[in-house]
Amino acid sequence: MTIAAPRPRGVIHHWAEILPLTPQTPRISLGEGDTPLVRSSHIEALCGLDELWFKLELCNPTGSFKDRGMVVAVAKALEDGAKAIMCASTGNTSASAAAYAAHTGIECFVLVPGGKVAAGKLAQAIAFGAQIIEVDGNFDDALNAARALTEKHPVALVNSVNPNRIAGQKTAAFEICEALGDAPDILAIPVGNAGNITAYWKGFGECSERGLASLHPRMCGFQAAGAAPIVLGKPVESPQTVATAIRIGNPASWKSAIAARDESNGLIEAVTDDEILEAYRLLASKEGIFVEPASAASVAGLIKLAREGRATGGRAAAILTGNGLKDPDTATTQYEPKVTKAAGTVEGVERALGW
Ligand code: AN7
Secondary structure, three states: OOOOOOOOOOHHHHHHHHOOOOOOOOOOOOOOOOOOEEEOOOHHHHOOOOEEEEEEHHHOOOOEOHHHHHHHHHHHHHHOOOOEEEEEOOOHHHHHHHHHHHHHOOEEEEEEEOOOOOHHHHHHHHHOOOEEEEEOOOHHHHHHHHHHHHHHOOOEEOOOOOHHHHHHHOHHHHHHHHHHOOOOOEEEEEOOOOHHHHHHHHHHHHHHHOOOOOOOOEEEEEEEHHHOHHHHOOOOOOOOOOOHHHOOOOOOOHHHHHHHHHHOOOEEEEEOHHHHHHHHHHHHHHHOOOEOHHHHHHHHHHHHHHHOOOOOOOEEEEEEOEEHHHOHHHHHHHOOOOOOOOOOOHHHHHHHHOO
């Protein structure tokens, strides 16, 4: 056996050909992208699918899909001479922005809805040294402020309204087509600010143009019932859901999400917090995959379609967008710990287990 020289990793190195790069764009990387596509062992049958694949976007360096787009957005900001970046965030965007800012030595300002960001995500922004602004309002208020502030001050906006974010995130669609040899029949994805569903639809379109896919997936997006503006057809003033990542009442990429849905003959529907938490528990207990609640919305949606007799069979990919470790508070309330106390001896442990 020979050991090959290490190859450069990361979205910019791997996907340069399909990204808006110039020779001046810095080739930065934290090793994002190239995430596993894993076959379901249990939920596939429950969903009435021939094949269900999980795209483990939670394996990205900061634990969510945001890194794929953030690396491109930060590289382009650096190319333009930026010394600081800013985002509004329900948590994952801020963790990712803060990491790439630390990596490249620029300042990072994150606007988060006060008291509504999962503990792990806040810990990341703190660790990476971002300036955190807790806004008395929700994500939508924070995004409005971030848009206005970055117009006014020399700071680059790195939310998904920045097209470089979408360009980076579309690379996941290419990875899925490469791994499966074609596009899947169905793409199940959580929808918050609607940047990711937009990016995947763009990616799948480019895959078919390049002959990497012979079909378009049906884009099936799922919002939390308490934060489902696209489903309701109007903004939600006070969005509420256990899935704090997608607690968004007025998505910035609303129009392109609807285009993805309609052009693909897909759907965007709501799943309740109970349905999200059921999928969250099933993913951990039956598949061995620990996601954060928002990510479970994609799987909750597929289960719901099957229960309503709307399963279509075929091959589906569900995007698991964020790591369960980010939200330890939900984990401790949703899983039944099997814990027993024992003396620190063989006999003590046997006694405790009744062996
Ligand atoms: C785990 O971090 O909006 O529909 O500010 O963290 O592209 O917004 C996060 C969104 C799904 C929804 N899953 O994606 C933010 C933020 C997870 C997320 C979404 C988010 P979009």
